[in-house]
Amino acid sequence: MRAEVRDVVAWLRLLVDPQDAAAVVRALARPPIELRQVELARVIQVARRRKLDLVLGLAAATESPQVPPEARERIQRFVELHRSAAAELNTLGPDVFVGRLIERLGVPGRRLLAPEDAAAQHASLQRLRALAADFVKRRPQSSIRELARHLATVVPQAQAEGRDPEPAGSRVAGQADESAAEVAASGIDVPAERDAAEALEMPVAPEDAASGELEATLHLLREEVLSSVARIGGRLGELRLDTDLDISHGVVRYLELLKLSALLQRPDGQSLAETLSDINARLLAATTPMQREILLTSPLDDMLLAVETDERARAQALARREEHSLGPFLPRRGIGLALSASDIHTYRSCPLRYKFARVLRIPTEQTVHQRFGIVVHQVLERFHSEGGETLAQMLDLLDAGWRRSGLGDGARELQLRGKASAALTRYHARLHDEDAEPVWFERQFDFRLGPHHLRGRVDRVDRLADGSSEQYELIDYKTSRPKTADQLADDVQLSLYALAAREAWDLESSRQAYYYVLDDLKVPVARSDRDAESVKDIVLEVGDGILAQEFEPTPSPAACSICDYRIVCPAAEG
Numbered sequence: 001m002r003a004e005v006r007d008v009v010a011w012l013r014l015l016v017d018p019q020d021a022a023a024v025v026r027a028l029a030r031p032p033i034e035l036r037q038v039e040l041a042r043v044i045q046v047a048r049r050r051k052l053d054l055v056l057g058l059a060a061a062t063e064s065p066q067v068p069p070e071a072r073e074r075i076q077r078f079v080e081l082h083r084s085a086a087a088e089l090n091t092l093g094p095d096v097f098v099g100r101l102i103e104r105l106g107v108p109g110r111r112l113l114a115p116e117d118a119a120a121q122h123a124s125l126q127r128l129r130a131l132a133a134d135f136v137k138r139r140p141q142s143s144i145r146e147l148a149r150h151l152a153t154v155v156p157q158a159q160a161e162g163r164d165p166e167p168a169g170s171r172v173a174g175q176a177d178e179s180a181a182e183v184a185a186s187g188i189d190v191p192a193e194r195d196a197a198e199a200l201e202m203p204v205a206p207e208d209a210a211s212g213e214l215e216a217t218l219h220l221l222r223e224e225v226l227s228s229v230a231r232i233g234g235r236l237g238e239l240r241l242d243t244d245l246d247i248s249h250g251v252v253r254y255l256e257l258l259k260l261s262a263l264l265q266r267p268d269g270q271s272l273a274e275t276l277s278d279i280n281a282r283l284l285a286a287t288t289p290m291q292r293e294i295l296l297t298s299p300l301d302d303m304l305l306a307v308e309t310d311e312r313a314r315a316q317a318l319a320r321r322e323e324h325s326l327g328p329f330l331p332r333r334g335i336g337l338a339l340s341a342s343d344i345h346t347y348r349s350c351p352l353r354y355k356f357a358r359v360l361r362i363p364t365e366q367t368v369h370q371r372f373g374i375v376v377h378q379v380l381e382r383f384h385s386e387g388g389e390t391l392a393q394m395l396d397l398l399d400a401g402w403r404r405s406g407l408g409d410g411a412r413e414l415q416l417r418g419k420a421s422a423a424l425t426r427y428h429a430r431l432h433d434e435d436a437e438p439v440w441f442e443r444q445f446d447f448r449l450g451p452h453h454l455r456g457r458v459d460r461v462d463r464l465a466d467g468s469s470e471q472y473e474l475i476d477y478k479t480s481r482p483k484t485a486d487q488l489a490d491d492v493q494l495s496l497y498a499l500a501a502r503e504a505w506d507l508e509s510s511r512q513a514y515y516y517v518l519d520d521l522k523v524p525v526a527r528s529d530r531d532a533e534s535v536k537d538i539v540l541e542v543g544d545g546i547l548a549q550e551f552e553p554t555p556s557p558a559a560c561s562i563c564d565y566r567i568v569c570p571a572a573e574g
Contacts, residue, residue: 002124003030003573008102009155010567012148014055015085021363022356024054026568032106033078039071041329041360048361055082073245081105094147098132128155245290252294255283263304276301326549329359336451337543341493347542348492352553354546356565364564368407372416373479375401376517377459379424380477384441384460391428398424419518426520436462436473445500449536452543458497464511473511474501475522482516488525495535498527 007030013023021044028035028043035043046064047057058079062072085104088097102125128151135150136142259279266275280301284292331338347354356362366374379397388394398420407413431438440461447454460475474497488494494512501507513524553571566572 002121004121005124005128005155006567006573007031007105008098008125008128009148009151011085011101011105012098012144013152013567015082015089016145016148018053018055019363019365021054022565022568025356025360025362028075028078029568032081033074035071035074035078037360038326038329039067039074041326042066042071043075044361044363045329048363054363070245089144092144093136094142094144095129095132095136097144098147099129102129248288248290248294251287251291252298255287255291255295256298256300259283259300272304276304326355326359329361330546330549331358333453334451336448336453337546338453338455339539339543340454340456341496342456344492344496344539344542347546348538349559350554350556350563351545351551352569352571353559353563353565355551356568359551362565362568368412368416369479371405371407372420375405375407376420376423376479377477379420380427380459380517381442384438391425394424394428395421423518423520427517430520434462435465437465439463439472443505445497445504447500447503449499449503450540450543452539454496454500454539456496456500458500460515461501471509471511472501472507473513474498475513475515478514478516479518480516482519482521482523483514485523485525488514488523491525492535492538494525495527495531496539499532499535502532 007026010023010026010030013020014027018024025040025044027033028040029037042064043058043061044054046061046067047054050057050060052060058075061067062075067075081104085101088100092100131151131154132147135147139146259276262279263272263275266272280295284295287295331343343354343358346357357364375398378401379394382388382397382401383394386393388397398417402417402420407416409417438460440458442457442459443461444457445455458474459477462473462475464471464473474494476493476497494514498510498512501510511524512527513522515522553569555569555571560566560569560572563569
């Protein structure tokens with residue numbers, strides 16, 4: 001799915017539901033706002049501290065001294081765009097509103113210098129308009145909220161199937177001709193545009209050992225320059241307060257292109273660091289104060305210095321980059337990190353998802369099934385902590401927990417309620433039939449592993465009646481579908497619990513098992529001393545990756561289908 005379609009869907013989602021934090025984050029990170037990720041982290045941090053949703057939290061963030069002037073201007077741009085779009089939310093027809101939203105976002109003018117891409121972009125947005133029109137035609141009384149929910153379902157489904165979203169029944173007629181007409185009407189001379197692109201190509205010095213990497217960076221930057229110039233050019237005809245800022249960013253992108261050209265042609269034997277210092281002095285002398293500030297805070301120099309093998313130069317580059325990195329937002333504890341079994345699992349399944357959840361801390365709403373699982377866990381915890389004995393006590397706790405959770409009494413909720421009641425009845429019967437003696441419930445652990453602190457809690461610890469030696473079984477409750485012992489062979493959570501029992505509680509001998517409450521099934525998972533040592537390596541490897549801010553996505557159908565951050569994930573674009 002093309003990025004511009006996801007941008008429109010994100011704006012629709014956040015306009016009808018301000019609690020949709022992932023959609024707000026995408027809208028802030030993408031054009032026409034383009035807030036940097038470090039500023040996103042600050043905004044989310046302010047909103048969470050003040051217990052506000054992100055849309056309301058943006059106003060509070062502009063008052064924070066940690067948010068720089070440029071970021072405040074971009075946040076204000078979002079607020080104004082949101083206000084004007086929200087004012088039309090209940091006054092326009094759903095399909096008309098979608099068209100107005102596309103125009104407000106300025107999507108068609110983002111790439112004036114790339115007509116082929118502009119044509120594909122236009123065709124994609126035309127399909128989105130047609131989807132909206134088709135939905136309204138089939139459901140004339142529908143609201144914008146209903147349309148937003150429809151598009152939020154149809155568009156990701158089309159993406160998962162590897163196709164663009166299309167209206168029901170037929171394709172958009174003549175979309176190729178319309179795209180070509182759009183390019184012709186824009187007044188862009190295609191050959192002239194290509195000549196301009198070729199003029200930006202720079203020669204590469206083959207003698208430079210790092211020339212391949214520098215050349216790759218050059219090509220990437222050239223694309224960024226073209227995109228930036230297109231965006232800025234599309235705005236020069238508008239009456240805006242931030243036009244000077246946009247022009248300054250465009251000038252800096254071009255100066256950085258010149259910088260790369262000079263580096264590629266530097267004399268033999270001259271280091272990157274030495275050349276950069278000389279080039280920067282000349283470039284800074286030719287800039288305005290605003291351009292100088294943008295140039296000085298650019299991460300380009302750090303990227304280039306990383307090419308060289310001089311460790312001292314790398315350390316200096318990393319130190320400069322730290323100011324503009326997500327380092328301050330990592331869950332640090334001392335020189336290491338605070339980690340849980342859930343953190344480790346999340347990072348190993350997808351580092352980018354960990355970044356969204358634990359570094360940027362994008363809020364997410366609990367699903368019905370998540371709230372259901374929490375209620376069941378709380379019932380078991382309170383039953384045992386209060387010294388409960390009878391089944392009636394356990395079911396009374398279920399009644400109280402259900403009311404507190406706000407799960408309600410709809411058809412699906414009543415079905416879940418019935419499952420919980422039946423499962424807890426079986427749990428109570430099993431509890432009194434087993435030989436093991438439960439001794440601890442919700443027992444917490446906290447211990448150091450290398451530079452990191454591991455913390456968490458084990459749902460239940462039983463003392464086993466197993467011969468003369470004292471042994472314990474660590475039990476974790478699950479309300480999900482059961483897995484077999486073979487499927488859990490590579491499970492990290494119970495290995496970490498076994499290590500915690502030894503390091504934090506001095507329990508040298510323990511067994512581990514998952515208890516699937518809804519199915520009344522306990523699945524033992526054998527763990528050896530070698531597994532405990534292996535989990536140490538995993539924890540250290542995960543910790544190193546997080547500290548190095550290695551947050552590349554690792555998409556997979558299983559992980560992506562249940563991810564709360566699909567709308568903001570770049571791996572979902574194609």
